[in-house]
Amino acid sequence: MSGIIIRPLEVVDLESITAIEQQAHDYPWKQSIHLSCIEQEYPSKVLELSGQVVAYAVYNYLYDECHLMNITTRPDCQGKGLATQLIHHMYQVARQQGMQSILLEVRESNLPAIQFYVKEGFQEIGQRPGYYPTQEGREGALVMRKDLTSLP
Numbered sequence: 001m002s003g004i005i006i007r008p009l010e011v012v013d014l015e016s017i018t019a020i021e022q023q024a025h026d027y028p029w030k031q032s033i034h035l036s037c038i039e040q041e042y043p044s045k046v047l048e049l050s051g052q053v054v055a056y057a058v059y060n061y062l063y064d065e066c067h068l069m070n071i072t073t074r075p076d077c078q079g080k081g082l083a084t085q086l087i088h089h090m091y092q093v094a095r096q097q098g099m100q101s102i103l104l105e106v107r108e109s110n111l112p113a114i115q116f117y118v119k120e121g122f123q124e125i126g127q128r129p130g131y132y133p134t135q136e137g138r139e140g141a142l143v144m145r146k147d148l149t150s151l152p
């Protein structure tokens with residue numbers, strides 16, 4: 001797909017990504033959480049399609065591990081390979097920063113995301129019972145990991 005730019009997430013993107021967050025998630029992050037990630041200088045990225053922010057990935061580095069906290073595509077742009085392009089970009093920059101692996105937690109009910117991560121080669125390495133709040137109480141997380149060392 002043409003007209004795609006991937007660049008750092010900045011304060012100016014807060015309104016766009018907060019709006020996408022509310023459309024795409026049952027339990028959206030508050031804008032203050034995104035702001036806090038920017039203030040802490042996480043190396044997060046947005047994907048622009050024809051000049052509009054339509055996807056973003058929030059992640060951070062800890063020693064030699066990259067922690068992916070949030071990857072989201074605006075609902076009307078899902079299914080077009082945009083999250084795939086974004087995460088592939090993330091692999092490259094994480095490798096350049098010396099990261100050996102990527103770790104994430106995902107709600108056990110979030111089958112589209114789990115499918116996405118499995119297709120990307122993530123493997124389940126554990127579970128965290130009751131990790132996320134729900135309307136009814138709590139639900140567990142799958143912990144998934146992808147090795148980056150075999151990437152060029």
Ligand SMILES: CC(C)(COP(=O)(O)OP(=O)(O)OC[C@H]1O[C@@H](n2cnc3c(N)ncnc32)[C@H](O)[C@@H]1OP(=O)(O)O)[C@@H](O)C(=O)NCCC(=O)NCCS
Nearest residue numbers: 070071072073078079080081082083084112113115116119
């Ligand atoms: C998960 C998510 C980021 C995928 O974004 P996307 O841009 O639609 O992903 P892509 O188009 O690159 O899809 C790549 C693969 O992911 C899987 N996938 C994506 N959406 C899927 C769905 N609704 N159901 C099943 N598999 C899905 C498929 O394997 C797909 O490959 P295919 O098109 O060859 O079948 C998107 O569904 C989303 O924003 N969900 C809401 C936010 C969220 O839950 N984020 C993850 C936790 S933070």
